[in-house]
Amino acid sequence: MTATTIPKGKRTAATLPPDEEKLKYFTARQWQLVWWRFRRNRLGLLGAGILIIYIFVLIFAEFLAPYGGTTLDSEYVLGPPQVARFWDENGFSLRPFVYSVTTERDPVTLAMIPTIDNSKRRYLQFFVRTKEYKYWNGNLIASDLHFFGVDEGTIHLFGTDSLGRDILSRTMYATRTSLTLGVVGVLIAFVIGLVMGGMAGYLGGQVDFFIQRLIELIRSVPDIPLFMGLAAALPKEWPPEKVYLMITLILGFLGWTTLARRIRGKLLSLRKEDYVIAAQLAGGSNARIIARHMLPAFTSYIIVDIVVYFPYMILAETALSFVGLGLRPPVISWGVLLQGAQNIQAIELAPWLFIPVIFVVFAVLGFTFLGDGLRDAADPYN
Amino acid sequence: MLRYFAQRFIFMIITLLFVSVVIFIVIELPPGDYAERYAYRKLASAGQDVTEQDMINVRHEFGLDKPAPVRYFNWITDIILHGDFGESFLFNVPVRNMIGDRIWLTMALASTAILLTYALAIPIGIFSALYRHSFGDYLATFIGYIGLSLPNFMLALVLLYFSVTVLGSSAGGLFSEEFAEAAWSWPRVVDLLEHLWVPAVVLGTANTAFHLQTMRATMLDELNQLYVDAARARGIPEWKVIFKYPVRIALNPIVSYLGFDLGKLVAGAPVVALVLSLPDAGQLLLQALLQQDMFLGGAILLMISTMIVIGVFISDLMLAALDPRIRLGET
Numbered sequence: 001m002t003a004t005t006i007p008k009g010k011r012t013a014a015t016l017p018p019d020e021e022k023l024k025y026f027t028a029r030q031w032q033l034v035w036w037r038f039r040r041n042r043l044g045l046l047g048a049g050i051l052i053i054y055i056f057v058l059i060f061a062e063f064l065a066p067y068g069g070t071t072l073d074s075e076y077v078l079g080p081p082q083v084a085r086f087w088d089e090n091g092f093s094l095r096p097f098v099y100s101v102t103t104e105r106d107p108v109t110l111a112m113i114p115t116i117d118n119s120k121r122r123y124l125q126f127f128v129r130t131k132e133y134k135y136w137n138g139n140l141i142a143s144d145l146h147f148f149g150v151d152e153g154t155i156h157l158f159g160t161d162s163l164g165r166d167i168l169s170r171t172m173y174a175t176r177t178s179l180t181l182g183v184v185g186v187l188i189a190f191v192i193g194l195v196m197g198g199m200a201g202y203l204g205g206q207v208d209f210f211i212q213r214l215i216e217l218i219r220s221v222p223d224i225p226l227f228m229g230l231a232a233a234l235p236k237e238w239p240p241e242k243v244y245l246m247i248t249l250i251l252g253f254l255g256w257t258t259l260a261r262r263i264r265g266k267l268l269s270l271r272k273e274d275y276v277i278a279a280q281l282a283g284g285s286n287a288r289i290i291a292r293h294m295l296p297a298f299t300s301y302i303i304v305d306i307v308v309y310f311p312y313m314i315l316a317e318t319a320l321s322f323v324g325l326g327l328r329p330p331v332i333s334w335g336v337l338l339q340g341a342q343n344i345q346a347i348e349l350a351p352w353l354f355i356p357v358i359f360v361v362f363a364v365l366g367f368t369f370l371g372d373g374l375r376d377a378a379d380p381y382n
Numbered sequence: 383m384l385r386y387f388a389q390r391f392i393f394m395i396i397t398l399l400f401v402s403v404v405i406f407i408v409i410e411l412p413p414g415d416y417a418e419r420y421a422y423r424k425l426a427s428a429g430q431d432v433t434e435q436d437m438i439n440v441r442h443e444f445g446l447d448k449p450a451p452v453r454y455f456n457w458i459t460d461i462i463l464h465g466d467f468g469e470s471f472l473f474n475v476p477v478r479n480m481i482g483d484r485i486w487l488t489m490a491l492a493s494t495a496i497l498l499t500y501a502l503a504i505p506i507g508i509f510s511a512l513y514r515h516s517f518g519d520y521l522a523t524f525i526g527y528i529g530l531s532l533p534n535f536m537l538a539l540v541l542l543y544f545s546v547t548v549l550g551s552s553a554g555g556l557f558s559e560e561f562a563e564a565a566w567s568w569p570r571v572v573d574l575l576e577h578l579w580v581p582a583v584v585l586g587t588a589n590t591a592f593h594l595q596t597m598r599a600t601m602l603d604e605l606n607q608l609y610v611d612a613a614r615a616r617g618i619p620e621w622k623v624i625f626k627y628p629v630r631i632a633l634n635p636i637v638s639y640l641g642f643d644l645g646k647l648v649a650g651a652p653v654v655a656l657v658l659s660l661p662d663a664g665q666l667l668l669q670a671l672l673q674q675d676m677f678l679g680g681a682i683l684l685m686i687s688t689m690i691v692i693g694v695f696i697s698d699l700m701l702a703a704l705d706p707r708i709r710l711g712e713t
Binding site for chain 2: 342
């Protein structure tokens with residue numbers, strides 16, 4: 001083997017003979033190289049896996065959730081999570097079951113006390129037809145198929161809140177709300193960021209100076225208090241959908257600065273690349289240079305930035321709704337769910353109200369892992 | 383240096399103006415104006431009907447019938463010249479009296495959190511980079527990821543739960559009962575410091591995680607540079623090689639972030655204050671905003687923002703002192 005140009009650690013299929021391996025590497029398309037590199041990053045793959053599960057929940061929330069988001073179960077109020085089990089002293093069962101359980105209010109302490117009836121088993125049934133619903137918050141296809149349910153009575157794997165609503169179901173609906181809000185917010189931020197950053201980076205000069213100062217100005221205003229101020233200014237009598245829209249807009253409009261900066265920086269460095277100068281010397285038009293030469297080098301970076309930006313949106317929404325300035329009931333989002341668990345009394349009385357936070361943490365972790373993995377893979381020629 | 387100083391100073395003034403305009407807009411945003419709420423509160427609660435004429439009188443009294451730029455001008459000159467932030471709608475007292483100590487508590491909280499961040503992030507970041515792929519490095523990376531993804535109010539609740547169930551004490555608040563309303567004295571300061579660490583840890587965690595990652599990444603880049611090898615080749619002791627060269631450069635991004643750090647910490651404060659029931663400005667801000675008491679909310683926003691802008695200015699100067707390339711205007 002003479003001078004090999006494949007940098008160390010970039011060989012993909014070690015089983016191939018060296019020449020074929022080289023050939024495969026040199027003829028691979030950019031996205032293939034990105035994928036080969038990303039595939040080796042286990043955390044990145046884990047993040048992608050987590051997010052796929054979330055997208056699945058987002059799309060099929062109605063089907064996966066055993067109950068509606070506002071269905072009340074007056075028999076089981078503020079009840080702890082029920083455990084699905086396969087065996088007990090009465091023997092083993094291939095079909096998982098939960099015990100029959102109800103809650104009663106203690107007349108002295110007013111706490112809800114669950115009574116578990118060990119003798120009554122409720123078997124889990126899969127693909128049950130129970131309550132009718134319509135996909136996407138009652139806007140699309142009607143169905144009554146649920147992923148699971150019990151043969152009689154109710155099942156609350158994550159427990160219930162103070163009104164007897166199933167936390168598992170609510171968490172799934174909240175996943176939809178919070179993630180779609182994140183997507184729309186990030187898109188708004190991205191479009192503004194692309195236009196402003198693109199103008200600053202490509203036009204340069206006065207425009208660049210002005211946009212740079214504007215970004216610095218916006219960044220010097222503390223974000224969460226400003227979100228709060230703006231969110232507080234929303235009229236209290238607005239319908240929840242309108243509030244949802246406005247919160248998304250606020251988060252999006254104030255969040256573009258980071259993206260704009262990154263896009264500008266990348267454009268500036270790209271403009272000095274040899275191949276761009278070569279294209280200019282060869283007489284390529286501006287449009288052609290941007291579209292054919294700069295954009296491909298650039299897309300992967302933008303994708304990384306967008307992915308990395310998601311957690312910020314999610315955490316901002318959660319914090320806003322948590323303190324009561326963001327989304328409000330009856331909209332169900334992660335922050336709204338956690339409102340019920342604002343103080344120490346709630347934790348001591350009903351720790352399961354915090355289960356939704358695990359979903360927030362995993363969503364943020366998923367985006368972070370995926371973003372880190374993509375960042376490493378984004379520039380396969382490096 | 384002087385030119386750089388003047389440049390940053392002018393920019394700071396412009397920023398402050400911009401911030402005040404934004405906050406003024408926020409104050410004016412809610413539907414209905416101050417006069418309406420004032421009139422309904424004052425007159426309607428006294429059992430009188432509110433007439434159009436009353437509204438006009440009230441508007442005139444507060445200068446609300448003038449165009450927005452004039453109102454802004456009046457608002458800002460009152461603040462700058464007389465320290466008059468208007469009257470709290472919620473409590474019926476001048477906003478100035480409401481804020482008092484609270485803003486300093488918030489600042490004390492933020493500064494403690496920043497000190498904590500640096501004290502943890504810098505040494506651990508250096509360690510992580512020097513002993514890459516060691517158990518300690520993986521542990522630090524793992525904690526870093528968790529720290530970044532856990533909403534800070536959640537961390538507050540977890541710590542609160544821990545301190546109530548395991549330590550048997552409440553971690554909420556900033557003072558013990560006997561000091562809550564007391565005048566400032568030495569024991570009260572000690573008491574404050576004893577309570578300050580929980581909110582400081584809560585606020586500082588995400589930032590610590592962030593700086594830890596930055597520190598580690600820059601250190602790793604710098605450790606591979608030729609000048610490090612050159613320093614070693616000259617026989618300089620290893621600790622000196624590390625601390626005199628790569629560490630010094632790796633500190634740059636952290637210092638340049640000081641202002642934004644301050645902003646992030648103060649911004650996160652209201653949510654944490656709610657959970658930990660801290661008597662600081664964040665909690666008051668939240669209360670004001672929830673009740674749409676915009677004068678009070680606006681005043682706190684303005685104060686917090688001003689402190690952050692000054693913080694950014696100071697960090698710019700520090701960065702210039704640390705890095706000659708910046709003060710000579712090369713970057």
